[in-house]
Amino acid sequence: MPAPPEKQRLRRNSLVFLALATLFFGVLTGGATGSWPLAILVVGCLLLLLLTLLGHKGALLRPPGWLPLLLLLGFVLMQLIPLPPALLALLSPATGERYSEGIWLIKPDLWLPLSVHPKATLVAFVRLSAGAAFFFAMVQLLSRFRTLKLATSILITFGGLFALLGLLQFIFPSDHVLWFFIEWPKRTAHHFATYVNGNHYAGLIGMLLPLALAVTVYRLPRRLYSGWREGVVEFFSNPDTAAFAGFLAATVVMGASVFFSLSRGGVLASLAAMFSFFLMLALLGIERRRILLPGFVLLLILGAVGWVGWEPVFERFESVRTESGELNTQRLDYWQDSLESIKAYPLFGTGAGTFADAYPRFQTVTTRKLVDHAHNDYVEWLFEGGLVGTVLAAWFLLDVVVRSFRASRRRGHLFSFYLWLGAMSGLVSILLHSITDFNLQIPANGLMLSALLALLVAAAHTRSRSGGVCSDLPGIPTQTVRLLVWPVALLLLVVGLCAGFAGAVADSRLKALDALDVKTFDDDQTRTVILGQLTSAAQFDPWSARHRYALGQVAWLGEKGRAKDFFAEALQRNPVSSLYANALAKAMLGNGEKNHVTELFAMAAENDRAEPGYWKDLGGWYLRLDQHEKALQVFRQVIALRPLQTREFLTYMILQGLTDAELEEAIPDHPEAHLQIADYLRGVGRFSRVEAHLEAAMRLVERPGQQNPQVFERVSQYFLNKDNTARAFLVLQRGLKSYPENTDLLLHLARLSERENLTVQAIDYYRRLSLVNPGNKIARERLQKLGDGLR
Secondary structure, three states: OOOOHHHHHHHHHHHHHHHHHHHHHHHHOOOOOOHHHHHHHHHHHHHHHHHHHHHOOOOEEOOOOHHHHHHHHHHHHHOOOOEOHHHHHHHOHHHHHHHHHOHHHHOOOOOEOOOOOHHHHHHHHHHHHHHHHHHHHHHHHOOOHHHHHHHHHHHHHHHHHHHHHHHHHHHOOOOEHHHOOOEOOOOOOOOEOOEOOHHHHHHHHHHHHHHHHHHHHHHOOOOOOOOHHHHHHHHHHOOOHHHHHHHHHHHHHHHHHHHHOOOHHHHHHHHHHHHHHHHHHHHOOOOHHHHHHHHHHHHHHHHHHHHHOOHHHHHHHHOOEOOOOOEOOOHHHHHHHHHHHHHHOOOOOOOOOOHHHHHHHHOOOOOOOOOOOOOOHHHHHHHHHHHHHHHHHHHHHHHHHHHHHHHHOOOOOHHHHHHHHHHHHHHHHHHHHOOOOOHHHOHHHHHHHHHHHHHHHHHHHEOOOOOOOOEOOOEEOHHHHHHHHHHHHHHHHHHHHHHHHHHHHHHHHHHHHHOOOHHHOOOHHHHHHHHHHHHHHHHHOOOOOHHHHHHHHHHOOOOHHHHHHHHHHHHHHOOOOHHHHHHHHHHHHHOOOOOOHHHHHHHHHHOOOOOHHHHHHHHHHHHHOOOHHHHHHHHHHHHHHOHHHHHHHHHHHHHOOOOHHHHHHOOOOOHHHHHHHHHHHHHOOOHHHHHHHHHHHHHHHOOOOOOOOHHHHHHHHHHHHOOOHHHHHHHHHHHHHHOOOOHHHHHHHHHHHHHOOOHHHHHHHHHHHHHHOOOOHHHHHHHHHHHHHHO
16 A cells, blocks of 8 residues: 655655755765765665665656666776686786786786776775765655755755855864864865865865756746836745845855865856856747846856955966966876876776876876876776776766756756756866866765756656656666666665775774884784784775785784785785885895895886885895896986985985996986086085086976976076186076076076176166066166166
8 A cells, every 4th residue: 555645755855855964964074085974975875775765666767877877887896806817917908917017926826806906996886886876866756846846955055054154264264174173184275164175165066056046047036017116126025035035145155155265177167057057048048037147146256256355266366377387287297197097008997996006107297295186087087997987987977968958858847947957057067177176086076966967867857747657757667676776775785884884994993003103012912912903904894905014014023924924915905006015025025035026126116106215125126136237227217207306316325335427327317317416426526527417407408398497597506606607607698598588597697797797788688587577676676776877
């Protein structure tokens, strides 16, 4: 016997509240990037799917994109399946090559998956499953028109309040999240609301802003009178005015908060979304006053930003370029490096969630920061999923958009029409913003995209009139539900519980030990206790390599044989990790084993080009083997990667007993490296070789496409310190030939000319400087003084 309609509606609304509460929890916990928030978010989504199936009466609705979505989940799961070495090397030669350089040296017959870090891919699979479950459940729950309107109103209200909190914290900042929760990370300067990164906050609100704008346009009270006085009276006496004002306020607050999140990509993407909404209204011939409303809303947003102050926004946009006009961003370098990995892993990628593990092998960017994302969701997904995964993801998205668009043309209710336009514009926002950031790698933002797609489907297919048939979506046969949907839902829930909470518990136990210094575990009893706790953590999370590595660190203090086994187990779970390969090589040496040590040291260095410590270990090992030529080649390679640390590498090589001639041989063709070896040689009194390296540095920056005029300034300073002003002049003039509009070189030449009483020459350089940089105060003041002196 079916439940009464009122009871069914109550159950449906309760599940909608559970869905939105799960989403809001993820947002309020900083995007659910931590272990515990992510575990709760995942289990909440999967539990929502299970409860939706339990409480659903009648046939389940089949959302668009269901087939590619299932295939995508299956593909990520396939990346986790261990394969025999021969088959794995056939499917992905680059993956097979990486394993041959490391773990297969120790365990040649070991079956391993396509993913280069299975634990990271498992977490990505669970996150993707949670988003798919949320999308499927919300499509079922929003199949009633009243529920659709309720859910939309709650989403917009939350977005407005959350944006208001962010704005207030921006105006009245503190060292804590929302004034009194946990402290912001020490190095965070771009946080907003509860998000550590303002870009990701802007990505989230960029999806909600067009929804709020759409409902605001829909709620605009009708105008029955032509006179403006009657119209004003009518507007304020209309019962719909309060709702309109509320949604308008939420829209303005959200829009202003995007500007003050200081996300350049977020601002541009949100403006593009608002413009696309306006454009669709105009093309579809909506009445004029509704078409003009988005423009009025934009003016209100800009006015609100102006009321608080435009200065931080302008400063943020100006910082995109350096003073010399170059782009002040490393994103283009990340993308360029990522293309090399995409070429190496074209079909199946490196495994979902493995960017941070695979990227260091291809990294050319010099930075002390961990590059854990590509700052481009498309590049990152192609990196991790290859061509197969990318095609499946694109197929899913296109299927949802195209089918929803076709269905939306049959909708007669204005709310459904405007909601579809708002959801589509929100999709435009996140798709544009994803070009310059990794919004979809933030769990709460990914879940918001699932909610947005569910709204897009519901707006296009949910009927506004109540009746037996409430949606135009086709149903899923009962047999399919029994054989596929239920088992998949139960499996995902079990996997989510195991991977989510078990991993969170294990991470918590490991975090409690992170503050301890393993070197202080100097007695057997303490080591036994710590080993027991780490073993328990490893049992909770058998996929994790971190726990095995920690076990190896503790065991190294008393049982070097066990330490080697633990490090090997860690490398088995993360086969491309430089940290684990390096630790295993050292443990083998500690046990007197030398087989494969060279290969492991080499793998550690090659798989993390940004970490000089691994290259030092490899070079030092070659020196121990008395293979000086190979050692010099290693040092030359690492100095080319980290030229600013040349002096550090020189010190290391000196301590290893290398001669000055060998030090010079290790210097690559890089201007900074030549300058630093010149400084060293000057310090030890080998002046005859100093000028050769200074000449090499200048010759390198004279090549086409080089941008490093500071080299000439530093070389000229060397000659000035030797009281050789003539050579200093020649160096600066040589630099000016390659960089004729460089203001620093012109200023140095002008000041040096003035110091040498070459007034006419100084005036000439100051004039050239003022032409290149008309606002230069120094040039203007000196020209005025020197001109008066001549008269």
